Amino acid sequence: MDETQLLRYSRQILLPDVDVKGQLKLAHSKVLIVGLGGLGSPVAMYLSAAGVGHLVLADCDRVELSNLQRQIVHDTGKIGQSKTLSAQSTLKALNPDVQITLLNECLDQGALDKLVPSVDVVVDGSDNFATRFAINAACVRGGIPLVSGAALRWHGQVAVFLPADSRSPCYRCLYDDKDAEAEMCSEAGILAPTVGVIGSVQAVEVIKVLLGMSDTLCGKLLLFDAYSLQWRTLTLPKDPVCPVCSQISSTREPL
Amino acid sequence: MTITVKFFARLREELGKSEVKLETEKPLTVAQIWALVCDDAPLPTPILMAVNLEYVDQNYLVQEGDEVAFFPPVTGG
Numbered sequence: 001m002d003e004t005q006l007l008r009y010s011r012q013i014l015l016p017d018v019d020v021k022g023q024l025k026l027a028h029s030k031v032l033i034v035g036l037g038g039l040g041s042p043v044a045m046y047l048s049a050a051g052v053g054h055l056v057l058a059d060c061d062r063v064e065l066s067n068l069q070r071q072i073v074h075d076t077g078k079i080g081q082s083k084t085l086s087a088q089s090t091l092k093a094l095n096p097d098v099q100i101t102l103l104n105e106c107l108d109q110g111a112l113d114k115l116v117p118s119v120d121v122v123v124d125g126s127d128n129f130a131t132r133f134a135i136n137a138a139c140v141r142g143g144i145p146l147v148s149g150a151a152l153r154w155h156g157q158v159a160v161f162l163p164a165d166s167r168s169p170c171y172r173c174l175y176d177d178k179d180a181e182a183e184m185c186s187e188a189g190i191l192a193p194t195v196g197v198i199g200s201v202q203a204v205e206v207i208k209v210l211l212g213m214s215d216t217l218c219g220k221l222l223l224f225d226a227y228s229l230q231w232r233t234l235t236l237p238k239d240p241v242c243p244v245c246s247q248i249s250s251t252r253e254p255l
Numbered sequence: 256m257t258i259t260v261k262f263f264a265r266l267r268e269e270l271g272k273s274e275v276k277l278e279t280e281k282p283l284t285v286a287q288i289w290a291l292v293c294d295d296a297p298l299p300t301p302i303l304m305a306v307n308l309e310y311v312d313q314n315y316l317v318q319e320g321d322e323v324a325f326f327p328p329v330t331g332g
Contacts, residue, residue, distance in 0.1 A: 039332045127332040152331035155264040174310070175301050175328060185331045188265075195332075221303075221310065223326060225263065232263075232324075235309040 001027070005097065009051050022211045023051060027097075029210045030054040032119040034107065034135055036083040037061075038185070038195030039125030039149045039202060041073035046203035048091040052210070054099040055091065056119060059083040060106040070192040107131075112138035121206050124148040125199065127185065129175065136171035139163055140245045145209045146171065149202040152188050154227040156198035159236065160205050160217040163245065168218050173239035194226050256319035258283075260292050265327040266302075286313035288323055301328045 001024065006013070009023050018026075029052050033040050036059040047055060063074045063086050071083075078086035084102040091100060107115065116122055116138040124135050124146060132148070139146040143164040148171055150157050162168040201222065208216050221234045240246055258277045267273045275292050283291070285306065289298045303326040304311055317323055 035332045037332050125332045127330060129330055132330060150329040150331055152329045153265065155329055157329050174303070188331070190331060223263070232308065234303075234305045237310060 005051075008095075008097075012050060017211065017213065025212075026051050026207065026210055027053040029121070030056065030119045031121050031123060031206060031210075032056040032058065032115065033123045033125060034058045034131065035125035035127060036071070036073060036087045037067065037125060037127060038070040038151060038190065038192075039199040040123070041071045041087070042196050042199030043123050043125060043149075043203045043206070044073055044087055044091055045094060046200060047206060048095045048098045050203070050207060051095070052098065052206075054101070056101045056103060056115070057084045057087055058103040058105070058107050058115075059087075060104060066186075070190060070195050072196070107134070109134045109137065113141060116144050117142035119144065121145045121147060121209050123202055123206060124171075125202070129177070132171060132175075133177050136161070137244055140170050140172075147202050147205045147209065149198045151195045151198045152185060152190055154191050154194060154225060156194055156224040156226075158198055158201045158205065158217060158222045158224075159220065160209065162209070162216070162218045165218065167238060168245075169236050169238040170242060170245035172244040173242045174221065174236060191226060194224070197224060197226070256280075258288065258317055258319075259322045260288060261322065261324040263324060263326045264329070266325050282316050282318070284313060285311060285315050285317060285323055288317060289313075289325065299327075302326070303328065 012018050013020055013023050031052055033044050036057055061083050063078045063081050063083055065079055073087045073090045082104050084104045088100050112134055122139050122144055140163045146161040148159050161170050205216055219236055221236045223232045260275045260277055262270050285304050286298050305324045306321050
């Protein structure tokens with residue numbers, strides 16, 4: 001790191017658990033962010049600002065006026081632009097050091113299976129069950145950590161899955177994929193800062209996983225209720241008959 | 256025995272209640288507790304269920320003094 005970089009990241013390097021060594025680790029890390037919406041916005045901005053070296057941004061949508069109330073990586077001048085391109089210009093302005101790869105497409109299972117093993121952590125900021133199950137399956141197969149977040153109305157959830165650890169549950173242990181239908185922000189509404197809170201927690205967990213810290217949200221589901229300002233942490237055990245992770249991870253050694 | 260049943264997020268809004276104390280003679284599963292408290296309405300799917308802050312499935316047998324919590328799924332991003 002040169003002097004400018006040492007100064008840019010100085011307040012983070014001050015933390016004993018980060019230090020120069022950890023900062024270099026972040027600089028050499030690659031993170032895939034699926035969805036540049038309400039959650040992906042703060043995740044991408046915090047990871048760029050914090051000095052994560054390479055971000056892969058995946059989204060197939062364009063910026064719409066109704067996105068701007070909460071998707072803070074985009075702005076009024078970007079309406080009509082692809083979300084990945086719009087996010088790139090914000091992130092580059094924030095931190096020109098960060099390498100950014102754009103995937104302006106809706107990733108299917110095949111594309112995810114190919115892409116996921118090439119990154120260090122995957123962030124799920126998508127808005128539907130089908131994409132979430134596909135991301136999870138790719139992460140389990142590739143043994144790649146997944147930091148999953150979701151938010152609607154006044155509520156949000158965060159969980160971390162570490163498929164390389166045979167004790168870790170996966171997203172499919174949490175939700176059954178049959179009858180999986182969920183409400184969308186466009187129908188149920190969302191309070192703007194709720195996605196900021198959840199996305200920021202996701203960014204925290206990504207950095208901790210990249211630094212190799214042990215005390216993550218793995219095996220837990222963090223629930224946030226902005227309405228009553230309450231947090232609850234549920235213990236999330238591995239489903240022993242999970243169709244996605246029970247057979248694959250049983251052959252692996254724990255971390 | 257007494258069981259505390261809690262509803263969160265959309266479920267709390269739809270049911271118009273956040274907490275119910277349930278008195279029962281025999282042990283009940285989480286699904287049976289939902290039916291008792293929600294006038295025999297079927298258990299919505301998908302739904303998250305927890306007993307004493309541990310994620311469980313609908314067949315989990317609830318004990319005296321347990322706290323049962325129901326959460327709706329969230330997928331928005």
